[in-house]
Amino acid sequence: LSRIGDELYLEPTDSGLSLRSVNSSRSAFASFLFAPLFFQLYQLGEPQPFRCKVLMKSFLGVFRSLPSLEKTVGKCLILLKPSANRLVLQLHCKYGVTKTHNLAFQECERLQAVFDIQHCASSLCAPARVLAEAVVHFPQTLAEVTLGAGPGGKISLRNYVEDEMEPKKTMVTELWLAEDEFQRVAVTPGSSITFCLKEFRGLLTFAEASNLPLTIHYDVPGRPVVFTLDDAVLEVHLVLATLLDPKRDLQCPTANGGVSHLPLPSDDLTDDLESYMIAMETEEEPGVPPSPTFPLQTQGPTQSDPEEEEEEEEEEGAVPGTPPHKKFRSLFFGSVLTPGGPSLAPTQEVLAEDSDNDC
Amino acid sequence: MRFRAKIVDLACLNHFSRVVNTIARLAKTCTLRLTISKLYFILSDKVANGGVSMWCELCQGNFFDEFQMEGVATEHNEIYLELVPENLSRALKTAQSAKAVKMKLTNKHCPCLRVAVELPSLSSSSRIVTHDIPVGVIPRRLWNDFREPSVPDFDVSIYLPVLKTMKSVVERMKNLSNSIVIEANLNGEMNLKIETDLVSVTTHFKDLGNPPWASEDGCPSSAPDRDLESMAEARIDIKKLQQLLAGQQVNPTKALCNIVSKRIVHFILLHEDVSLQYFIPALA
Secondary structure (H helix, E strand, O other), X not given: OXXXXXXXXXXXXXXXXXXXXXXXXXXXXXXXXXXXXXOOOOOOOOOOOOOEEEEHHHHHHHOOOHHHHHHHEEEEEEEEEOOOOEEEEEEEXXXXXXXXXXXXXXXXXOOOEOOOHHHOOEEEEEEHHHHHHHHOOOOOOOOEEEEEEOHHHOEEEEEOOOOOOOOOOOOEEEEEEOHHHOOEEEOOOOOEEEEEHHHHHHHHHHHHHHOOEEEEEEOOXXXXXXXXXXXXXXXXXXXXXXXXXXXXXXXXXXXOOOHHHOOOOOOOHHHOOXXXXXXXXXXXXXXXXXXXXXXXXXXXXXXXXXXXXXXXXXXXXXXXXXXXXXXXOOOOEOOOOOOOOOOOOOOOOOOOOOOOOOO | OEEEEEXXXXXXXXXXXXXXXXXXXXXXXXXXXXXXXXXXXXXXXXXXXXXXXXXXXXXXXXXOOEEEEEOOEOOEOOXXXXXXXXXXXXXXXXXXXXXXXXXXXXXXXXXXXXXXXXXXXXXXXXXXXXXXXXXXXXXXXXXXXXXXXOOOOOOEXXXXXXXXXXXXXXXXXXXXXOEEEEEEOOOOOEEEEEEOOOOEEEEEEOOXXXXXXXXXXXXXXXXXXXXXXXXXXEEEEHHHHHHHHHOOOOOOOEEEEXXXXXXXXXXXXXXXXXXXXXXXXXXX
C-alpha cells in the first residue's frame, strides 16, 4: 500500500478490517480486506461506521524491521480511540516488553474507487510467480507496460513507449506467455491495455510472498484494470487507470494479428536492410561531418497519428520520462473526501488537501 | 545485409554477457562491426568521448553456435552498426537461464537488433522474450573512421599490477583528485600519483615485469638504450581509468599498458578469446 499512496485509510466493518490507499493523481487504488477470522480478536466498537486515515510512514515505522519483529513480537494490538483521536498500535514482545505507538488519525469519508469486475470483458488468472518472472525482464525504471492478448492465445507484455520518447531510439522489450501458463484465460482476442508498472510490481511482491494466484480483470483501454488476490481471510483489490489510447491500439501489431510478432523463428522478409541502406545513402547530403551517427528516417508510415484526441491532454513541453498522469483517465471516486473538518486534531498537520479539482 | 546468430551454451552466453557489460561501462554509444569471423566493439576517438578510444575484438566461433552474416556487398562483407551497449547488456541480463538466445538484424520500422531469448517454462511451450534494440547502420563511406588503431610508439611497456588492487587504489584516489599520473619504467616499476593543494599520494608497484615486444617490425619497441630506471609518465583523467578498471568482471590473462610520455596511455587486456584495447590521452 505504501507503494501507492502516502496515507493509509482504515475502515473496520462487519466483514473485516479494510486498509486502503490511493495515489495523488487518483490513478491507482488498492484495498486489503482482512476478515475477522484473520485476527485472534476482532471487536467493533462505537461509533459505527468509523473511518480514518493515518500517515503511511508513521504506520510503517511501527513495523519497521520484519525479521526482528518475527523474532520478538508475540502479539500486536490495534485499537482505535476516537475520543483521543489516536490509533494505538501495541506490540507485545518477549521478556515482558510492550511497545505502544500512538498515531494521530484524521477522520475521513469512505475511500472507494468505482469499478465493476462483472463488466470486465477479459480476465486472466496466473500464479504470482509466473507474472513476477515476466516482469523481471523490464527495467526497474519503466513506467508503463502494455498487456495484450495475441494470436494463438498467447499473452504479451510489452514496454510502452510514449510519443515524447523517441520511438526509434528506445529499446522495445516484449514477452510472450503461453495460455497454459495461466490458470484461467478468458480474454477478448486482440485486446490490450496499458498501465503503470510500479504499483503492479508492489502487488506482485505481496502475491509472491503469500503464494496466491493473481487475477487480472480488464475491459477496454481507458477503463480501469483490476487485479485481485483471494484467500480465505484476505481479499485484495488493486485498481489502476489505463491509458486511453484507442488509435494506438489499432496500430498495435497484436491487434492486426501481426505475424511479425510471433515468437517463432520464422523467416522474416523484412530483415533485408540492403534496400534501406541504398535509399539512405542517396538521401545523405555531401558535406555532412563524418560522424558515425546516422539520421534515421522511416520509410514506412509513421506510427503515431497526429490528430489523436489525447493531444489536448498532453502536457506542453513534458520532460521525457515524466509519468503521464494526465493521459490516464482518473478513476472515479464514489464520494468526495472532505478537505479537513471539525474533527481535525489541532496538532495534526494538514497534508494535501483533498479537492475535486485534484485530478 | 543480413545477420543472424544463436547462442545455446550457457557458459558462452555468460561470457558474452560479461564482455557486453564491460563495453557498456566504457561507452554510452559504440560501433559494432561484424565480419565473417569476428565481432568488434569500437569507440573512435572523438572529442565527445573525451578523446578515449576503444577496440574490442572477439572471435565469433568462441561464443556463437550459429553465425551467419552477409555484408553490404561481396567485396565488403562486413556490417557496421551504431548501438547503445547498455541496451544489449540489459537484454542479456535476464537471459542467464535461457535455453537459447538468438540475435537478428531486422528492419520493421527502423533498423533493430532483435535479441530473442527462449526461456524455460513449466508450460508446454517456452517463454519468449524479445528485445528490439534500435541500431544505426553506418554507411560504407564512413567505415574509415573505425580502423584498428595502431600500437603507438611507446616509451615504456609494462604489465599492470593485479587489477583488483589497482582498482581499489584508483577508486580511493578518485575522491581526492580529477587526474592521476601513471608512470612506469622498463625495470618493472610503476607509480600511480595524485597531487592536490592539500595532499599528494603515490602508490608504488614493483616487479611487474615488462612485456617483450618483438623488434622485427621495428617500431613498437622502445629505444634499446633507454635507461631502465627512467620513468615515462602521463597524466590522465582518473574517471576514465576508474571506468576501465571497474568494468573488468573477470581477471584478464594478460594486462599491460604502453605509455607514450605525456601523450597517451594504451591499455591492452587480453582474455582467451577477447582482446580489449583502450586508449586514454594525456591531459594538457
